[in-house]
Amino acid sequence: MGKLRFLFALWMAKLSIPALKITHHNGTDFPGSLAIKLCPDFLRYVEKPKTIVAVTGTNGKTTVANLLLDVLEKSGRKVMSNRAGSNIVSGISTAFIRACDGRGRLKDCDMAVLEVDERSSPKVYPYVKPTYLVITNLFRDSIMRNAHPGYIADILTASIPTDTRLILNADDLISCGVAPENSRVYFGIDRLSTDVTDCMNLLNDMRICPKCSGALRFEYRRYHHIGRAVCESCGFHSPESDYLARDVDFEKGSMVIGEKGETADYKLITDSLFNVYNMVTAIAALRQLGLSHEEIAGELDHAAILGTRHSEETVNGVGIVMEMSKDKNALACSRNFDYIQNRPGTKELFLMMNCLGVAKNWSENPSWMYDTDFEFLNHDNIRQLICAGPRARDYKLRLLLAGIPEEKIAVEDDEFRALHHLQLVPGDDVFILYGVDGMPRAFRVKEKLKEMLLAKEETIDEG
């Protein structure tokens, strides 16, 4: 009965695909949602590839999954993925529906790379058992869904199959504690010249020993709870990295990966530390899959970060930097603010992380703003900060509390009107910061900004 129900669900879901294509909705999760509605354990019956790599964690999972896919596909592997859809059970089901035939058998596929939302683990892993599970890191995320990182770690521990091999961040003691009985390898970044010992961030979720609740001492700390810690009471400490990034040099754009006493050279794909973590994470997973360092480095040379997350262009002498800063996610925003502060040049910031998904029907909880290091934006190289959209007043208050002079701050409910507050000084970079919900609107704002800059150019030409 289960199998018949599965086949019915599969056919109905497959039939929906051309219908969605005709109506230009082919990027949605509807086929998967329909299949699960008709057959709640749909994922149990669909054929799975022999090797499955799942990527989860609070930050970086999309980037890491994309890097894995890019390298694996370029190296000739046939890989199915949920890149085109969501990372919840409906998106993963949709990916399988697209990848299988009418009997639920996979078509021409060597392996799967699946990005999996942490909260979706109990619905996914009982049926889709990863060979390897990559956990990028665990931090605070949406208060409404994710509560706190310890809660997510517990959900993962309860959901991960016992024979899944874990690929974990040695610098993150929260994710290191997941599923302690499972086999595992670790990746990390060696001590950097910028590391500290005391926490300089508001978020710090690993203050006590997970074994004895004694005080933890950090031998070095990169940011938040990321670093290398030891318990003063019981001696518990961070694990050693099997894949360790060393000699990270942003000026030269290079790093070295150390593995079992050998080293391999890599070029950095961006100038941000969090993307070095994403690279090291991907390298560790690819090495576990058997690729050589030469193969990985060769393909990563051509890799790029998704344009919807970070993109740059210059119009009439003014740089426009689109920077996804996930609203509700204090870590993502703090990392971005740190990056912006440290980037050379003068900046004008346009803050529109407004959780637009709930802006009309509910009202965003601004607690995450007070976990976020807005203090990084209190810097001479930031010329002005425009707070735009439904939460503009909350941003203003938060910026004032971060010590930013009031004359640098402008508030406007309408994002398009808010553009007129920008000074657009030639040579400045305008950072447009947006969340996931606000992405389409942010790119419309960017287009309007480009129009303004081009009009400015024409005015100057005419003059």
Added chain:
Amino acid sequence: MKAEILFPEVCNLYADTQNIRYLSRCCPALEIVETPLKTRPAFLDEDITLAYMGSATEKGLMLAVETLLPYKEEIQAKIDAGQLFLITGNAMDAFGQRVESDGDWHFDGLGLLPTRAQYTMMKRQNSFFLGTFDTESGPMDIVGFKSLFGHTYGAPEEDGLFTMVRGTGRNAKTALEGFRIHNFMATHLIGPLLILNPPFTKYLLLLMGCESTALAFEEAAFDSYRHRVEEFHETGRSAFYS
């Protein structure tokens, strides 16, 4: 003047401790004392104007209860004597009779509040809160948020801190939210409650005996507060997150 933050290494979720940081921005004379786990609270022995405890992980909450339990009678005596407390988020549950969950754990609280918390671990209860706080000069609007694993039950219909207008009270069947017993104030509202509620913060500063009740960035705080009060009154918005 001193404000004591209890167990900041675990009771620090949702930016709750920013409440006390904000108070110290408003009242520079206020010194912040942080008391770690496994340590006798300072308010039992010293002149502490305000004792504060904020939201924690469930494990953190158990550790907090473990630390406070030996001092239960002394804490009760302090409450009876009018010591000022502010307890936010699930920290309130530590002061109740018991915390029960649908998981494989539960623990007894301090038993200082007549209530029992019930958690459903795979279902978050998310809502905004619009309510009132009664003062001698009349009620003031209170805005805030709840993101919890459950509610608290079994308390008599008295001693509420706030009265719910929209959202949930102690649970879905009562408009009373939190507890106020003398100057012991506890609420399930999470996050920077005092930053979000400038009138309540002024009330608290007065209660603490601060020289001035002027707030840090008062104009911006009131602008944000008034906007949120208006939003929460809009009937097109549901108080419940979905």
